[in-house]
Amino acid sequence: MISQLLNTLYVQTQSAYVHLDHDTLVVEVDKTVRLQVPLHHLGGLAVFGNVLISPFLIHRFAEDGRSIVWFDQNGRFRARLVGPVSGNVLLRRAQHEAYEDPDRRAFLARRFVTGKIRNARHVLLRAMRDYPDVGSRVEAAARELENCLKEANRATDLEEIRGVEGRAAAVYFSVLDCLILNKDAAIRFEVRTKHPPRDPVNSLLSFAYTLLAHDCASACEGVGLDPQVGYLHALRPGRPALALDLMEEFRAFLADRLVLTILNRRQISEKDFIERPGGAVLLTDQARRTFLEAYQRRKQEEITHPLLRQQVPVGLLPHIQARLLARYLRQDAAEYAPFVAR
């Protein structure tokens, strides 16, 4: 059932030209070939800013179901390639039916939120275990998340579920700073800011979430689900609500933990950020590269999936969860269990 984790090529060299040559992808910079990769190694291509992609490569990627995603030079999502093979119409119908059914919709929303809270709590517990002196605030927050979890499990109404989610997120973010062991004054976290992020930690978190959201959207499309029809997130034109739903269970496990590790190892530090007039804080090209590299390596690490009891690369987890979700929607499975780290 598990497809292979294929690599993603990231191109952020400005005015690079990416094109197709037989069954390979070629990247040219200033008319010099910088890289040639056989397509069979690639699951997707992600480009930042002024990178040109030939129409023939776009056509081929669309046909093969490989992804292309365009970001601006600051790493904000701009566009994503959608090909002709966009899944299974019966599955998408099942997806809509579950959306119309208040009970099933609430069930899924609850599962995404409990998955999110459990993984957030896991990050706190893990920090308490590894670094016993992170402080009693973290311990209190972990207990509070435990309460949120109980409430989320009892909640039946969508608004109630969203309310618990908001509160859990506030509790979790209120102690995130305690987990940054790097004591640089510039690398501090007070409150989550986005659009734009206003400090280095938020800037890294935003970038990590953007990458993760794209991976979750690809995972939904990969199993034939419509990334826009979600359950927890309200439907809005252009918003990949289902991808955002699916992402909830991975935020802490994949994005936050990686950001913390990178900061604690000082792989990225104060000098890797640029402050723009207006207060937006952005990553330098070099920092983005460092982060992408760490993200790719993390995706290749293998863990045992708690439900399947099988070794899988971390990068495949969104795909596996999307598949489990599809099973629930088709009513082949009575349950959907979110991914929870051990």
Add this chain to the structure above:
Amino acid sequence: MKKLDIIVAYDVNTETKEGQNRLRKVATICKDFGQRVQYSVFECRVTPAQLEELTHRLLGVMDEEEDSLRIYVLHGGRERSLKAYGRDRYVDFDGPMIL
């Protein structure tokens, strides 16, 4: 899916124009599966099915009277079976690729 590291080495008789064409075609096919590591030596990381396809396509192009093709399968992977010295532009297509 299990992947194999293989080395493809070929020797095409280029005395004739046809020979030069064959050489170009062989190189193009090899690039579809892997990367050039020496002038007529390619390293590829392929599934058994892809190895089958690669071999089939190469045999379709080569002239068995004139040319020579050798495919070595590196059992245990290139990390264990290969020692490379000197200039080396090998790219790990499974590692992070950021340009």
